[in-house]
Amino acid sequence: MRSKSKPEWIAGLPEDWELSKVLWHYDVQLGKQLKEDEIEGDHLAPYLRNQDVQWWEVNTEDLPKMDFHPRERSKYELHQGDVLVCEGGEVGRSAVWDEENMECYFQKALHRxxxxxxxxDPxxxxYxxxxxxxxGLFSAGTNQSTIEHxxxxxxKRQVIPIPPVDEQEQLADYLDEERETINRLQSNYEELISRVLELINVKIRDTVTGGINHSNKKESGETWIGEIPEHWDVVRTRFVAELHSGHTPDRSNDEYWEDTDIPWVxxxxxxxxxxxxxxYLHETDNQISEIGMENSGAHLLPERTVFLSRTASVGFSGIMSKPMATSQDFANWVCGEExxxxxLLYVFRSMDQEFDRLMQGSTHKTxxxxxxxxxxxxxxxxxEQRExxxxxETETEQLWELIDRVDEAIDLLEEKRQALITAAVTGQIDISKEKGVIQGDD
Structure with missing residues (x-):
């Protein structure tokens, strides 16, 4: 049955295609709500969560289990060929359940x-x-009162195109082939970026520890540093840069979080x-107030302070372009005359091996x-530091430009992929004439 009015995106729909609501052709079932008293029971079975469903991929490893009574199993059981659609999170993210012999169910965060x-063809x-x-088709059709769902x-009421069944399979086969080609090219590009980043890191590490064109070396006595030029020293960092910590004002005191205007890293x-x-860090996502800073361990650090993350995202560093304070997640260094x-920033960016050695904690590294x-x-x-x-900067500039060009190539591939999907699902592709649209070498 054809809808009375076509959405704008469906202009040009072939005459032998239907334009219908999902409910007329598909059964939609929301998953079972997780209840604490049902994580144990006599009928435990694995179930999928929202995070287990990514585009075109379903995680089947180490799934949690929940009690599914016999009367619930037919309602929530997955069959080969079912499509799983994310109800929240990245709304609409979908994948096909392709397991033939695995018993599995699904949680309320997913539609089957x-x-x-x-x-x-699922x-x-x-697609x-x-x-x-x-x-953006689903943005207007979601409940956005709190979190998008x-x-x-x-x-069920979403309008979709329904091609003849044989054409569904042909279009899906065609898009699968193009997706595989594009994924392979993107993977190759990403591997290239990874190699270039490693080359950049090596150049930084070798220059920070070995200088420029020095042949006379001596042992530094530090594993991560190795040999250094004979006229260099190795010193404790806090002897040449003042070490400062950060802090978070008491969040239960509203007064500390009013009139916030101090950049807070x-x-x-x-x-x-x-x-x-x-x-360089020019602006921060968060600010604190003067009174909040005065009543906490946080303090204003001068411009050109080097900050180093020491918890969660361990080892990432930058330079403040203006006075800022930081949370306790950072060690901050105010450089002296030496x-x-x-x-110092490039020294920190050479210390991955040392950071790995010093990190503690099984879940939250610190x-x-x-x-x-x-x-x-x-x-x-x-x-010589300035040199x-x-x-x-000179040696890595062209490498960063190469990464930019590769990133652009990846973006173009994704644009082509989306253009192909749009054309295919809206009937703009004559499948008999469109073989080999995307071509590329490894």
Missing amino acids: VRPHSSEY RFFC FMEFGKKS LTAEKL TTSDIKPFREGRKR IIPEY IYMPDIKSFKTPLPPIE IVEHI
Whole structure:
């Protein structure tokens, strides 16, 4: 049955395709709500959570178990060919359940979409869901009063195109082939980026510890440093840079969190520094107030302070471009006359091996302050430090540009992938003429 009005995205739908609501062709079932008293019982069975369903992939390893009574099993059991759709989180994220002999069920955070006819290809439905998510189709159809959700009722009433069954399979096969090709190319590009990043890290580490064109070396006495030029020293970092910790004002005192205007570095600011390209922090995600700072262990640190994350995201570092305070998740270094911040920054970015040795904790990794006080740094003369920083910047500039170009290539592949999916699920592809649209070498 064809809908009275076509959505804009479906213009040009072939005449032999239907435009229907999901409920007319598929059974939609929301999963079972997890209850604490049902994690034990006589009918324990594995179940899927939202995080177990990623685009085109379903995790089946180390699944939790819940009690499913016999009367519930047919309602929540998964069959080969079912489509799993995320109800929350990344709304609409979907994958096909392809296990033939595995008993498994699903939690309330997921919908199970099962075609009324075994001839329907579940992959085509999954591709439509990917098109819908990437094009924003579901945003208008979700409940956004608190957290975005795609309810069963709204999913059932979502309008979808229904091609003839043989064409569903042909389109799904075609998109599978193109997806495999694009995934392979993207994987190769990502491997290239990984290798270039490692080359950058090696260049930084070798220059920070060995200088530029020095042949006369001596042992530093530190494993992570190795040999250094004969005229260099190795010193405790706190002897050339003042070490400061940070703090968080009492969150139960509302007065401390009013009129906040002091930049306050937290772990939420670390993400841009993970790759190792960004050097300076100009703005922070959070601020604290003057009174909050005065009544806590936090204090304002001067411009060009080097900060180093020591908990959660351990080992990431940057330089403050203006006075800032930090949370207790950071060790902060105010450089003295014998060391410049940019050189110290590159020292920290060479210390992965040392950070791995010093981290403690099974779940939340941390480097504790006594170990941070023991940090040592190779110390060239100040002018040589400036030369080293300039050399690193010059040597790595082209490598970062290469990474930019590869990132652009990955983005273009993803755009092509989405364009193909859009064309396929909206009937704009003549499958007999569209073989080999995406071509590429490994």
